[in-house]
Amino acid sequence: MKKILLWLSNGSELIEKFVITFSILLIMLNSTANAIGRYAFDKSLFFSEELNQFLIVGVTFVGFAYAVRKGRNIRMTALYDTFGYTAKKTILTMISIITGAILIYLAYKSVFYVIEIKDINRLSPAMQFPVYIIYSIIPLGLGIAGLQYLITFLMNITHKEIYLSHEVIEFRSENIGV
Amino acid sequence: ETWKFATEEDKNDVQDIFAKTFAETIKEESGGDIKVRIFYYGQLGTENDIVELTAKGTLQFVSVGTGHLGSYIPEVQALSLPYVLGTDVDVVRKILTGSKTIYSQLSDRFEKANLKLLTMISEGEMAWGANKAIRTPEDFSGQKIRTFTSTIPVETYKAFGATPTPLSWGEVYGALQLKTVDGMVNPVYFIYNAKWHEVQDYLMFPGQQPYVGTVSTNSKWFNALSEEKQAMVHKAITVAEQAAHDYQLEINRENMAKIQTERPDLEVVILNDDERSRFKDLSAALHETFYNVVENAYAESEKSDARENAKGILESLIQEVKDAS
Amino acid sequence: MDMFFDFLKDIIDGELDIYVITFTLLFTMIILLFLSFPMVVPLAAGALIGLVHFSDIDTGVMIQQMVTGISPNALIAVPMFILAADIMARGHTAHNLLGLVEAFVGHLRGGLPITACISCTLFGSVSGSTQATVVSVGQIMRPKLLQAGYKDSFVMALIINASDIAFLIPPSIGLILYGTLANTSVAELFIAGIGPGIVLAILFSIYCYGYSRLQGDRITLVPQKSRTERIAAFKKALLPLGFPILIVGGIYSGAVTPTEAASFSVLYALIVECLIYRELKLKDILDAALGTGLITAVVFILVGMGQAFSWYISFEQIPQGLLAPLELEGASKEYILFIIALSFFIGCMFVDSLVVLVILTPIFVPIVAASGLDPVLVGVMITLQMAIGSATPPFGCDIFTAIAIFNKPYMDVIRGTPPFIIILAIMSALLIFVPEIALILRDLAFT
Ligand code: NA
Numbered sequence A: 001m002k003k004i005l006l007w008l009s010n011g012s013e014l015i016e017k018f019v020i021t022f023s024i025l026l027i028m029l030n031s032t033a034n035a036i037g038r039y040a041f042d043k044s045l046f047f048s049e050e051l052n053q054f055l056i057v058g059v060t061f062v063g064f065a066y067a068v069r070k071g072r073n074i075r076m077t078a079l080y081d082t083f084g085y086t087a088k089k090t091i092l093t094m095i096s097i098i099t100g101a102i103l104i105y106l107a108y109k110s111v112f113y114v115i116e117i118k119d120i121n122r123l124s125p126a127m128q129f130p131v132y133i134i135y136s137i138i139p140l141g142l143g144i145a146g147l148q149y150l151i152t153f154l155m156n157i158t159h160k161e162i163y164l165s166h167e168v169i170e171f172r173s174e175n176i177g178v
Numbered sequence B: 001e002t003w004k005f006a007t008e009e010d011k012n013d014v015q016d017i018f019a020k021t022f023a024e025t026i027k028e029e030s031g032g033d034i035k036v037r038i039f040y041y042g043q044l045g046t047e048n049d050i051v052e053l054t055a056k057g058t059l060q061f062v063s064v065g066t067g068h069l070g071s072y073i074p075e076v077q078a079l080s081l082p083y084v085l086g087t088d089v090d091v092v093r094k095i096l097t098g099s100k101t102i103y104s105q106l107s108d109r110f111e112k113a114n115l116k117l118l119t120m121i122s123e124g125e126m127a128w129g130a131n132k133a134i135r136t137p138e139d140f141s142g143q144k145i146r147t148f149t150s151t152i153p154v155e156t157y158k159a160f161g162a163t164p165t166p167l168s169w170g171e172v173y174g175a176l177q178l179k180t181v182d183g184m185v186n187p188v189y190f191i192y193n194a195k196w197h198e199v200q201d202y203l204m205f206p207g208q209q210p211y212v213g214t215v216s217t218n219s220k221w222f223n224a225l226s227e228e229k230q231a232m233v234h235k236a237i238t239v240a241e242q243a244a245h246d247y248q249l250e251i252n253r254e255n256m257a258k259i260q261t262e263r264p265d266l267e268v269v270i271l272n273d274d275e276r277s278r279f280k281d282l283s284a285a286l287h288e289t290f291y292n293v294v295e296n297a298y299a300e301s302e303k304s305d306a307r308e309n310a311k312g313i314l315e316s317l318i319q320e321v322k323d324a325s
Numbered sequence C: 001m002d003m004f005f006d007f008l009k010d011i012i013d014g015e016l017d018i019y020v021i022t023f024t025l026l027f028t029m030i031i032l033l034f035l036s037f038p039m040v041v042p043l044a045a046g047a048l049i050g051l052v053h054f055s056d057i058d059t060g061v062m063i064q065q066m067v068t069g070i071s072p073n074a075l076i077a078v079p080m081f082i083l084a085a086d087i088m089a090r091g092h093t094a095h096n097l098l099g100l101v102e103a104f105v106g107h108l109r110g111g112l113p114i115t116a117c118i119s120c121t122l123f124g125s126v127s128g129s130t131q132a133t134v135v136s137v138g139q140i141m142r143p144k145l146l147q148a149g150y151k152d153s154f155v156m157a158l159i160i161n162a163s164d165i166a167f168l169i170p171p172s173i174g175l176i177l178y179g180t181l182a183n184t185s186v187a188e189l190f191i192a193g194i195g196p197g198i199v200l201a202i203l204f205s206i207y208c209y210g211y212s213r214l215q216g217d218r219i220t221l222v223p224q225k226s227r228t229e230r231i232a233a234f235k236k237a238l239l240p241l242g243f244p245i246l247i248v249g250g251i252y253s254g255a256v257t258p259t260e261a262a263s264f265s266v267l268y269a270l271i272v273e274c275l276i277y278r279e280l281k282l283k284d285i286l287d288a289a290l291g292t293g294l295i296t297a298v299v300f301i302l303v304g305m306g307q308a309f310s311w312y313i314s315f316e317q318i319p320q321g322l323l324a325p326l327e328l329e330g331a332s333k334e335y336i337l338f339i340i341a342l343s344f345f346i347g348c349m350f351v352d353s354l355v356v357l358v359i360l361t362p363i364f365v366p367i368v369a370a371s372g373l374d375p376v377l378v379g380v381m382i383t384l385q386m387a388i389g390s391a392t393p394p395f396g397c398d399i400f401t402a403i404a405i406f407n408k409p410y411m412d413v414i415r416g417t418p419p420f421i422i423i424l425a426i427m428s429a430l431l432i433f434v435p436e437i438a439l440i441l442r443d444l445a446f447t
């Protein structure tokens, strides 16, 4: 069981990394191509903005799940830093269950939003593409992020260490530059 | 009780005047029992957002242009096609408020999105802005024209010989100023409010089409209203339509005068009938585009019906305009 | 006392009074914030309590608005400038720019911190984000400053605050976003940001000089560089210096929009670092893209959730209600500008500055238009407040960035900030009473 979960988790991380990296680079190519096309060849990519918007939705929601995995969410720790072990442990345990619950709730609501968009048959204006297909990434991203927090909660109540995310233990968090 | 009415435009734009008059009338008619809270541009999100929120019932009334509504009700884009409605003020108004095609065939399509079409308003003729006179499709060659990015306007300006260029609203002024793009398309009152006349040297009136706003309500909610309240809504819509119509004529005239005072060197070009007819001929090809756009929005089994239906709507609309002229 | 219980009762009953709603939401959000919840939670909680408890609106609107929040096209500039800066920080660009500045002013009293200030100004002209500036200038300058004997509290405060300069110097994410939200020419905003950016660099440099004098012999001075060394440093910096020329030239010649310029800055950074310096490998670029996506997501989820929260308060028309007693309509321009600055300053102390921008700008735009204030001046003022907020406790993205890259606890990072915040307040006052600092260059360029 644990093996399968681990395997799933690793697989999901690989996909997350790919989506984020690929989307960021594609945004760059797409925007520069549009400008060059317009300036040099009098041809605009009429779908350029729309594609960027889709990519940003992907980066944001998938990247959010990835950030949660890496324990990289922005927190205001001024007060927290002054606390001792017990208080910290209690707070992080509470944070992980509450945040997890809110994200799972939002993931659940976003499933309905996607279904609504599908039923109302919203098409993107430039590419005439069904928007719900892109937006399906929202419940996925929020759901994975929520699960990450719930697993963190479990790790916190079953282990002695303080877990920021299920793979990052407080004080041992790696630093990724900007 | 409080009803909520969202428009895609700013304070004191045509749709806002419509909403305000609607709110006042409802307040009077209900003896103050019903309040209408108005939201304008961007307060509750994008045009798409306010349409969806109305379809859902969070909002009760919404007004947006036909272009944005087209993402949900593709047939409505028949009204976005060039040289279908034309720009004769009385003809346009007669069609937009009383057309059989719009209020039976087209309004059926609104129900599918849980919306009920209440009325449509013209916000004035769409003028072309540029830094040179444009009288022929050849003049359009190499001109980068900023348009709304949906298929119909993009294909329209391609057909006219220009390079349609998508650009978000906030970037337009700077882009016109620095000549990143050469021109844009909008009603006069809007051009003045956005100060775009400061960065354009020519304004063209091609007699192509008005900017059409649509006012809709949540269908389920409306049908559940008492007959008395439904009558109240209809009355307020009629009063508001009149106010918006008067205001539209006034503000377009006023802002045109202001443009000419502030930019005496800006040239106004009114295309003559011969010149217009060339663009009109080119726009015939767009009818096919419109049918394709509608067809694309339907599942495989419904495609041919949808196409026929769209064809029916467009053809009878054109006939109605002809009869009214 | 009765009043207090009435108030509590109103809250429990979910009575609709904007003061009750505002109090409840603010109170909840601040508690969650100080408990160190991920920032997205206080915003989500604010929106949820409002929608469910006070208004009974389907919470699905939050999802819709999160997407709306991250959809403006101008936001594309955020990941692009971060990516460009990251690539430059990994390669030679930042080093070479700093080397140039150090070669000329490094030997003066306070020369090293002044180098940091001027480098932020120069680096600002290739980077649109304060965070990127903290990382690139910070990583290079901090070891040198510590070695020379400067206190770490001073060094870290200097770096997170000097990054504000980079935010005012074009290109700037803050100016682009404001221009988009307020429908104001970004090209004019860019020009107008230069003056205040330079004045701020001078004010900081004066403080650095004074600080260095007071510390006296604790600080070792760097030997003066020879002429040949200076020429060598200048040559090395030529390519990075070509960068702002290309970007600014591209925008003002109309070839690219400011948003697209951000993407071109990535392209330029790639060409310089990969093809010319041959410093970076494909793996570095993929790493940079991943890191950029990560930061973008962390910030954008806040922008999205901020939009959801702001949707709710707009729906209840709370900001209008709260601003009404301030009697802004018909007030003097200075007063309005002061209120705007104060609102943004307070907002940015608690919430990510991009989120504050998205929430507050639309509220102030009509007031600005009615007052006759120059929207370009307002944009520069707002951007300055956003920059200040990014380094002001309790919440500031530059503080978090510094914590992450210097691996120091929160309190250590913010200890030295007060003098800088005083200088920034002086800068804000200058902008109110001497608006020409921002507007003179704009007027020269555009009339
Ligand atoms: Na900058």
Ligand code: NA
Binding pocket: C130, C160, C161, C162, C163, C164, C387, C388, C390, C391, C398
């Ligand atoms: Na800063």
